[in-house]
Amino acid sequence: MEKLHSLYYVLEMAGTFAFAISGATAARKRNLDLFGICAIAFIVACGGGIIRDLCIGATPPAGLTNWPYLVVALIATGLTVGLFSLVELLHRPVLVFDAIGLSLFAVTGAEKALHYGHNGEVAILLGVTTAVGGGVLRDVLLTRVPVIMEKEIYASAALIGAIIVVLGNYLKWVSGDLAAIIALLVCFSLRILALHYHWNLPTPVDKKASPDKKDGLDKG
Amino acid sequence: MEKLHSLYYVLEMAGTFAFAISGATAARKRNLDLFGICAIAFIVACGGGIIRDLCIGATPPAGLTNWPYLVVALIATGLTVGLFSLVELLHRPVLVFDAIGLSLFAVTGAEKALHYGHNGEVAILLGVTTAVGGGVLRDVLLTRVPVIMEKEIYASAALIGAIIVVLGNYLKWVSGDLAAIIALLVCFSLRILALHYHWNLPTPVDKKASPDKKDGLDKG
Amino acid sequence: MEKLHSLYYVLEMAGTFAFAISGATAARKRNLDLFGICAIAFIVACGGGIIRDLCIGATPPAGLTNWPYLVVALIATGLTVGLFSLVELLHRPVLVFDAIGLSLFAVTGAEKALHYGHNGEVAILLGVTTAVGGGVLRDVLLTRVPVIMEKEIYASAALIGAIIVVLGNYLKWVSGDLAAIIALLVCFSLRILALHYHWNLPTPVDKKASPDKKDGLDKG
Numbered sequence: 027m028e029k030l031h032s033l034y035y036v037l038e039m040a041g042t043f044a045f046a047i048s049g050a051t052a053a054r055k056r057n058l059d060l061f062g063i064c065a066i067a068f069i070v071a072c073g074g075g076i077i078r079d080l081c082i083g084a085t086p087p088a089g090l091t092n093w094p095y096l097v098v099a100l101i102a103t104g105l106t107v108g109l110f111s112l113v114e115l116l117h118r119p120v121l122v123f124d125a126i127g128l129s130l131f132a133v134t135g136a137e138k139a140l141h142y143g144h145n146g147e148v149a150i151l152l153g154v155t156t157a158v159g160g161g162v163l164r165d166v167l168l169t170r171v172p173v174i175m176e177k178e179i180y181a182s183a184a185l186i187g188a189i190i191v192v193l194g195n196y197l198k199w200v201s202g203d204l205a206a207i208i209a210l211l212v213c214f215s216l217r218i219l220a221l222h223y224h225w226n227l228p229t230p231v232d233k234k235a236s237p238d239k240k241d242g243l244d245k246g
Numbered sequence: 247m248e249k250l251h252s253l254y255y256v257l258e259m260a261g262t263f264a265f266a267i268s269g270a271t272a273a274r275k276r277n278l279d280l281f282g283i284c285a286i287a288f289i290v291a292c293g294g295g296i297i298r299d300l301c302i303g304a305t306p307p308a309g310l311t312n313w314p315y316l317v318v319a320l321i322a323t324g325l326t327v328g329l330f331s332l333v334e335l336l337h338r339p340v341l342v343f344d345a346i347g348l349s350l351f352a353v354t355g356a357e358k359a360l361h362y363g364h365n366g367e368v369a370i371l372l373g374v375t376t377a378v379g380g381g382v383l384r385d386v387l388l389t390r391v392p393v394i395m396e397k398e399i400y401a402s403a404a405l406i407g408a409i410i411v412v413l414g415n416y417l418k419w420v421s422g423d424l425a426a427i428i429a430l431l432v433c434f435s436l437r438i439l440a441l442h443y444h445w446n447l448p449t450p451v452d453k454k455a456s457p458d459k460k461d462g463l464d465k466g
Numbered sequence: 467m468e469k470l471h472s473l474y475y476v477l478e479m480a481g482t483f484a485f486a487i488s489g490a491t492a493a494r495k496r497n498l499d500l501f502g503i504c505a506i507a508f509i510v511a512c513g514g515g516i517i518r519d520l521c522i523g524a525t526p527p528a529g530l531t532n533w534p535y536l537v538v539a540l541i542a543t544g545l546t547v548g549l550f551s552l553v554e555l556l557h558r559p560v561l562v563f564d565a566i567g568l569s570l571f572a573v574t575g576a577e578k579a580l581h582y583g584h585n586g587e588v589a590i591l592l593g594v595t596t597a598v599g600g601g602v603l604r605d606v607l608l609t610r611v612p613v614i615m616e617k618e619i620y621a622s623a624a625l626i627g628a629i630i631v632v633l634g635n636y637l638k639w640v641s642g643d644l645a646a647i648i649a650l651l652v653c654f655s656l657r658i659l660a661l662h663y664h665w666n667l668p669t670p671v672d673k674k675a676s677p678d679k680k681d682g683l684d685k686g
Binding site: 300301302303359364365367368371372382386389390391392394395396397401402405446447448449450 | 498
C-alpha cells in the first residue's frame, strides 16, 4: 500500500514532466516568451487537476500548493528552451511518459473524486478531465482546436481507465488498489497501441458542409 | 408548486437537448472525432451551469452529478452523428427548444444563486452565465469568437429574464413562482421575436481601424 | 492602515477602469455587439480575481458581489462606445492606470491568498493570476494567443510583485503593509520602464520550425 503510493508518486512526476514538455514545446513553437513557455508548461501539467479540484471543492487545488509540480514544470521548460535538440531526441520516451501521465491522472483523478464522496458519474467525468484538461487548456491558449478532440485514441483511453476505477469501486470484485492497477495498465496499453498503430476514433465526415459555412461566422 | 417543478424538469431537458444538438452540430462541422463531439455537446448543455455552481460554491456541480444531462447529451450526439439529415430537418424546432433552454437556464440560474443566499448582482450575472456559458465554451473550444457577443438578441434576452427574477424577489409584488413564469415568457418571446425579425444589438462600427491593427498583434 | 485601504480602493478602481477600457477597446475592434463589449470589459476587469477566488474557495467571487466593479466596467464600455476618440486620446494615461491595476491586483491577490491561510506558492501563483487572468480570458475569447505570453515585461512584473509580498510575509523584515508598498512600487516601476524602453523577455527563436508544423495540426 505504502509502496504503491511511492510508485504512484514516481509515475506522477514522470507524467507531469511529459505533460510539461508537451506544453513547453508547443509554446516554444508559437514563439511565446519565457514567461509564456513556463506558464503553458505548468498549465498542461496541472490544469486538469486544478479543474478537478475546483469541481470537487478541494481548494486550493493541489497543483497550486505542492511545489514539486511547479519545479518539474520549470525543469521541463529549462530543457525545452536550453536543450531543444535533446528534447527532440527524447521525443519517443516523452510519448511513453505522456501515456503514463494520461493513465495515472485518469486513475488518480477518478479515485480522488470517489474519495471525496462523489458518485461514479462525477468520478468518471473528472478522471477524464484530470487527464486531458491540461492539454485542452494548452490548445485553447494557443488558439487551436483541442487536438484530443480531433484525432487519436487519447481521451477515450482515459475514459476507459476512469470507468474501470469506478466499476472496481462499485462492484468490489477486486480491491481498490488492484482495480487501479488494472485501469492503469488498460489505459496505458490502449494509448501505446493507438500511437503505434495510428488508431483513431471515427470522425463523422460532412461532405456537403465546409467548416462553419452554415453558421455564417466570420472568424476574426 | 410541485407541478411547476415537473414542468421545469421537462423544459430543462428540452433545453439541454437543444443546447447539446447545437454543440454536436458545430463539433461535427469542424470534423471532430466521436469523443470530441460528445464532449462539446455535453459542455454546451452543462458548461454554463457548471460555472455557476463553481461560483456559488455548489460542488460538485449539478451538471456532473445528475446523469440525465449526460444521457440527453449522448442522445443528441447520437442523432447528430447518425441521423444528421433528421437534425437538419429539425432545425426550426431545435431553435425553439434552444430559446426554451436559454430562458429556463437564465431563470433557474438566477433562482439558484438567490437560493444560496447571494445578492441580486450575483444572481443576474450568474443567470446570464448559466444561459450562455455553455455556448461560449463551445465557441472557445472551436476557436471562434463567441457568436453571442457578435450578433442577435441572445444573451440580452437572458439578462432581462434574470433581472425580472431578481426584481420579483426583491420587490415581492408577485410570488417568486409568478415572477419566474413572467421572466420565462419575456425572455422566450424576446428571443423568438429576435430570431424572426433578425433583431440585433447595435455594433459600434469602427471604420478607421481594421481588427487588431492598433495592437500590432501577430496572431499565431 | 485605514488610509492605506482607502488608497488601495482608489487605485483598485483606477486599475479596474484601465482593464475594462482595454477589454472594451479590443472587443470594439473585433466588431462585437454592445453586450459583447460590456462582457469583455467586465471579464478583463474581474476575471483574474474571479479565478483567484474560485481557487481559494472564496465563493461567490468578490468581482460578482461588489457592484462598483460592474459599474466601472459599464462606464468604461460607455466611453469606449460613445467617445472612442477620447479613449484614443487617453491612450497614455490608460497605460499608466493599467500598470497601476497590474501592480495592485498582483499585490492584493497574493495578500488575499495568504490571508485565507494558503502557502507562499499559492499566493505567488494566484497573485499573478489575479493580475493577468482577465487579460488572458479577453485574448482567449477574442481567439488570439494571450499577448502577455508573447511580449513585454508584464506578467513577470506581477510575478516579482507577488514574490515580494510573500517574502515580506515570511521573512518579516518589514511590516506587511510596507512590504506591500514596496511590491507595488517595484512592479509598477518595472512595468513603466518596460513600456518606455520596450523591454521584452527573451523569446527562444526556433528557426527551423514554423509554428505548429511539426504537430501536423490542421487548425480549424
